[in-house]
Amino acid sequence: MTRMRDVVIVGGGHNALVAAAYLAGAGRSVTLLERQPHLGGAAISAEVFPGVEARLSRYSYLVSLLPERIRRDLRLDIALARRRFSSYTPLPGTDRGLLVDTGDADATAASFAGIGAASDLPAWNAFGADTARLAAAIWPTVTDPLLTRAEARRAVGDDRVWAELVEAPIGQTVEHRFADDLVRGVVLTDALIGTFAPVVDPTLAANRCFLYHVIGGGTGHWDVPVGGMGAVSGALARAARDAGAELITGAEVTSVTPDGEVSYRTGDAEHRLAGATVLSGVAPFELARLLGERAERPEGAQVKVNLLLTRLPRLRDASADPAAAFAGTFHVHEGFAALDTAHASAAAGRIPAPLPLESYCHSLTDPGILSPELRAAGAQTLTVFALQTPDRLLEGRDPDTARAELQDAVLASLDSVLAEPIANVLMTDAAGNPCIETATTRDLEQSLRMPGGNIFHGPLAWPWAEDDTPLATPAERWGVATAHPRILLCGSGSRRGGAVSGLGGYHAAMATLES
Known part of the structure; x- marks a missing residue:
């Protein structure tokens, strides 16, 4: 039996949780599938050493790119x-x-x-003043649809800074x-x-x-992050649950089809979901494997x-x-x-x-x-x-x-x-x-x-689109498009993904809501 959902999210990292919270909060039926027994992906805390009460940020460990807008919209209790x-x-x-x-x-x-x-x-x-100028121009754009390269250059407003930090x-x-x-x-x-x-x-x-x-x-x-990186993912998971998202752990996704069918396994049981939209919180290479396609391993x-x-x-x-x-x-x-x-x-x-x-x-x-x-x-x-x-x-x-x-x-x-x-x-x-x-x-x-152990899920991209990049669809404008219209990226492999930012999930949610 195949269950129908508005949105199926593959992976349960922090970006996926951001997307789940926004979309469930907007009234969409959302099911998130996470292979591991816990949520958060790389943004977790754990008592790593037996018998020692120290909760370490096991993989990712510092926060810089999480926008205040996401914290405010989702009412996240994060210090x-x-x-x-x-x-x-x-x-x-x-x-x-x-x-x-x-x-x-x-x-x-x-x-x-x-x-x-x-x-x-x-x-x-x-040099610090130059990077501050770049940051002041580019950072406010990360919660908006993509600028083009020409627009980003105009926003920076300093050809020397652009040449030295972007082009050379x-x-x-x-x-x-x-x-x-x-x-x-x-x-x-x-x-x-x-x-x-x-x-x-x-x-x-x-x-x-x-x-x-x-x-x-x-x-x-x-x-x-006060309390460790697990405090960040914990707050996001609470926001997604409170919004009504269904979060399933121990769910191994075995395949995804371009028309939105997602097969997964819990224990010995096989399940299928059909999503009007599928969001991929896993790396693009891993998504290609689930689709039965070939991709270059980063x-x-x-x-x-x-x-x-x-x-x-x-x-x-x-x-x-x-x-x-x-x-x-x-x-x-x-x-x-x-x-x-x-x-x-x-x-x-x-x-x-x-x-x-x-x-x-x-x-x-x-x-x-x-x-x-x-x-x-x-x-x-x-x-x-x-x-x-x-x-x-x-x-x-x-x-x-x-x-x-x-x-x-x-x-x-x-x-x-x-x-x-x-x-x-x-x-x-x-x-x-x-x-x-x-x-x-x-x-x-x-x-x-x-x-490949790539912490960014693949090569990083500029946080803007090239001037000749198609930007006709919401997914393209938000930098989350794949070759399949019903499947969007929502993880670190999206155009402005990477690090603990929630941006991949935010952009995928915005593109979904605009579609």
Whole structure:
């Protein structure tokens, strides 16, 4: 028997929940199907280590691109905490580092001078003003139908900013505007998170990644979700249920047809739904598989490591407070030259050594994710994200061996800039095992069905349409169209998807309501 629904949503990540909440709230009959026993996809919190009461943001961990409009429309009870310290970057081989303190301009200036980069401070401030101009122009458009490229350029209103941040390789712009290698790398890392590219990338994939990292909220700030990422998905799930959406977990979708029929399995039972519209919250590659079509498998390029520490580690730089250094983004071996060398190593099939990575401590900003006992004992979390580690490094290799080697590379890189090995402060779980969890691109593909471990579900697109792009239908205008009129994208693989933003779900809901 086939049940009829106005909307069937495949996948239960945060974007899918946004779409479900909007459409059910508009009176549509909505059924959402999620393969896992829980909702939220990559935006979840979990007690990762047995017997240790710490709820970690297991995959995604910071929020920048979630519009206030979605929070307001869906009445989401979500708190985001701003971090005072932007970043700390040790200068490898020394006892010095660069601390960017958004609350103290004089301290930041002194830190630039301390690493011999005082002459780059004016360039740093000017570049920040340029990215702010780009953000102020583009961010307000993300909850509207797509602009064309020409319209976006007019909105920015500054040909120099457009040329340097959009048209020229972002690494070329950074190299031109900054003199110090470490400063150049700190600026450039936003272009390489989850994106495998050289520092000067002629394909402009790095530019697109950079743009999404600097426009969020019109400021580019990345905030800590209070209660962990699970608090975000939990609020969205409540909004969808309260609106009347049917949310089914443990539902493995086995096929989708272009005319809107969705087959799925719960346990040993087979079911079918027919939707006037089908929204796909899964990656486009995965949707193609469900449709019986062929698509190019994307590639991710990161390793995520979660650690629980008895305390923060000591730094080589005695002048830097670890509580400040780890509160923002802690950059490791992310100088401009090091990032390019790492890319060349990975392109040749070798794990980069040293491995570029960045980390931050959620519990410094939001200690409530730890039990009272852990807080009293001084425990802290540490989230580490390694760059320039493409999925191809795992090709044809035993997954467990590859994961162990990548984890060792992460720890070795981290140790090289600390005054003590990270193992000295690593907590153990109830069974006496170290509290460390490593997720490779293959782990993401297996657990979350992210093809190639690509955290964006595929290559990022500009948040506008090219001037010759057809924009005749609602799905085209909102950037969620597929080759099949009854099937729309509602996940990170939509034109303005990627990161925890809800935009894919919002755009799909708007296109559906306009149809």
